[in-house]
Amino acid sequence: MASQARGDPAAAAAVLAWYDRHRRDLPWRAGPGEAADPYKVWLSEIMLQQTTVAAVKPYYAAFLARWPTVGLLAETRMEEVMRAWAGLGYYSRARNLFACAKIVAGEFGGRFPATEAGLRALPGIGAYTAAAIAAIAFGRRAAAIDGNVMRVIARLFAIETPLPAAKTAIKARAEALVPGARPGDFAQAMMDLGATLCLPKQPACGRCPVREFCLGHARGVAASLPRKAPRRERPRRRGAAFFVRRADGAVLVRTRPDKGLLGGMVELPGTGWETAFDETLALANAPLKARFRKLEGSIDQAFTHFALSLTIYVAEVRGDRRAPSGYRWTPARALGNEAFPGVMRKVIEAVRRSGIIVGGD
Numbered sequence: 438m439a440s441q442a443r444g445d446p447a448a449a450a451a452v453l454a455w456y457d458r459h460r461r462d463l464p465w466r467a468g469p470g471e472a473a474d475p476y477k478v479w480l481s482e483i484m485l486q487q488t489t490v491a492a493v494k495p496y497y498a499a500f501l502a503r504w505p506t507v508g509l510l511a512e513t514r515m516e517e518v519m520r521a522w523a524g525l526g527y528y529s530r531a532r533n534l535f536a537c538a539k540i541v542a543g544e545f546g547g548r549f550p551a552t553e554a555g556l557r558a559l560p561g562i563g564a565y566t567a568a569a570i571a572a573i574a575f576g577r578r579a580a581a582i583d584g585n586v587m588r589v590i591a592r593l594f595a596i597e598t599p600l601p602a603a604k605t606a607i608k609a610r611a612e613a614l615v616p617g618a619r620p621g622d623f624a625q626a627m628m629d630l631g632a633t634l635c636l637p638k639q640p641a642c643g644r645c646p647v648r649e650f651c652l653g654h655a656r657g658v659a660a661s662l663p664r665k666a667p668r669r670e671r672p673r674r675r676g677a678a679f680f681v682r683r684a685d686g687a688v689l690v691r692t693r694p695d696k697g698l699l700g701g702m703v704e705l706p707g708t709g710w711e712t713a714f715d716e717t718l719a720l721a722n723a724p725l726k727a728r729f730r731k732l733e734g735s736i737d738q739a740f741t742h743f744a745l746s747l748t749i750y751v752a753e754v755r756g757d758r759r760a761p762s763g764y765r766w767t768p769a770r771a772l773g774n775e776a777f778p779g780v781m782r783k784v785i786e787a788v789r790r791s792g793i794i795v796g797g798d
């Protein structure tokens with residue numbers, strides 16, 4: 438029979454004992470007994486926001502090799518950071534990462550603040566990330582509640598209220614559970630528990646260190662928790678992208694403004710993205726006059742607040758054609774190094790796959 442695990446020190450101790458035997462070996466983690474490096478913890482936590490461990494690993498390694506300290510990161514240029522981040526998604530993180538590095542290096546002598554409140558005042562650091570850094574890097578008693586931890590807590594305490602309303606109760610339970618000793622290991626242990634055993638569809642309760650404390654397991658409702666309020670459909674926006682290739686292979690691109698969606702990233706020319714997009718007017722928004730051909734179908738991309746479908750138009754123009762104002766030609770060999778977001782990479786890939794050969798203008 439499960440006991441009421443409310444802040445139960447025995448449950449926290451069981452989690453820590455399990456962590457000592459089964460901790461995931463991750464490149465940004467300090468070894469057992471080693472002090473964590475706040476820069477590594479911060480960098481990894483920013484990259485891991487909305488992103489899987491597998492996707493983050495190569496980016497983390499590349500960033501750390503190139504910018505081993507926050508001071509060196511702060512000295513680089515924003516374009517370099519955006520380029521290194523390209524493909525990882527959620528690009529406001531890269532802009533905030535750079536802004537944060539500048540503040541930590543410039544105002545705090547390269548030292549991150551050690552408290553949740555101090556960390557939260559920095560760009561790109563929200564409640565979860567502040568708690569994770571405070572606990573892992575500075576040994577503060579803070580509850581880092583990401584999606585995995587939310588699921589573990591909802592099950593452990595059989596919280597039946599649907600999300601997002603359940604967040605208040607989950608936070609209270611999670612905070613009460615954090616032990617006074619080893620709060621950083623505890624935070625990472627809870628993340629590991631959610632990522633390896635307390636899985637969304639099939640929790641591996643048979644191997645779980647807190648099974649005897651888990652009310653969700655005892656009541657047979659674990660797999661259905663946390664409950665979620667029905668999701669509203671994301672609105673769909675549509676638009677067109679123009680792939681314009683010069684005879685020498687260079688491609689027409691532009692850099693988006695620093696602020697807003699995909700700010701500071703590079704893109705192909707295109708129309709606006711609108712729910713009431715009128716395809717018949719797409720070519721009126723082409724960046725230059727040329728003989729455009731439309732590719733079959735469209736490419737789709739999901740953003741946080743909307744889904745996007747883009748049709749693609751392709752044209753080839755003469756080698757002496759000048760770039761219209763606000764655009765530039767990027768040579769074919771440099772295309773792979775441009776800071777394109779995922780949606781633009783999909784467009785370029787679709788053009789490549791089409792094998793379309795377009796006549797001169």
Ligand code: SF4
Binds near residue numbers: 640641653
């Ligand atoms: Fe999750 Fe099962 Fe462990 Fe409860 S017993 S925390 S549901 S894995």
